[in-house]
Amino acid sequence: MSERGLNTVSFAGHAASSAQFKVLYAEGMGLVEETASYLDGPGRAASKVLPRMASVLYAAESMRLTTRLMQMASWLLLQRAVNNGEMNREQVLSEKNKVRLDSFNVDRTAPGWGDLPEGFRDLIDRSLRLQNRVALLDREIYRPQEAQNFLPDNQNGVKAQLSLLQTAFGTN
Numbered sequence: 001m002s003e004r005g006l007n008t009v010s011f012a013g014h015a016a017s018s019a020q021f022k023v024l025y026a027e028g029m030g031l032v033e034e035t036a037s038y039l040d041g042p043g044r045a046a047s048k049v050l051p052r053m054a055s056v057l058y059a060a061e062s063m064r065l066t067t068r069l070m071q072m073a074s075w076l077l078l079q080r081a082v083n084n085g086e087m088n089r090e091q092v093l094s095e096k097n098k099v100r101l102d103s104f105n106v107d108r109t110a111p112g113w114g115d116l117p118e119g120f121r122d123l124i125d126r127s128l129r130l131q132n133r134v135a136l137l138d139r140e141i142y143r144p145q146e147a148q149n150f151l152p153d154n155q156n157g158v159k160a161q162l163s164l165l166q167t168a169f170g171t172n
Contacts, residue, residue, distance in 0.1 A: 021079065024137075028076045028130055032069045035123050039066070046117040054112030061106070061116070061124060068127050072134050074099045079141075096142065101135040
């Protein structure tokens with residue numbers, strides 16, 4: 001029992017096919033749609049009147065934002081396919097290798113950041129929080145040994161699992 005994995009129960013496999021996953025899926029897909037609407041409407045209009053530095057930053061951040069959301073949507077769709085029996089774990093693992101859930105750095109101190117529209121910055125922040133939840137769930141499901149490395153050595157196993165679930169599903 002001295003090794004970490006021997007006394008830890010992984011709830012992620014069950015959570016990924018639960019009602020909480022459906023909420024996460026809906027939130028992720030909703031954010032994709034909301035972002036697309038924003039970028040095609042109010043965001044497009046707002047970007048035309050930004051100062052030069054903010055305009056360049058807006059272009060770069062909008063590409064990062066859409067890439068981040070498409071990667072998360074791909075992961076969510078793959079997980080839904082597993083949950084619905086449309087793909088097996090091996091097929092998903094093969095396809096999942098094409099999905100990147102690692103963060104794209106956001107530099108809130110970059111010149112022009114403060115000039116970006118508040119709604120745009122909010123979409124970025126929400127996408128980063130969602131990406132963290134999806135990445136944590138991904139580690140728990142597909143790389144549990146790696147997920148355990150994110151926990152302090154002195155943390156109680158049950159408390160650690162509860163913390164992971166709270167992070168994965170955005171509850172506090």
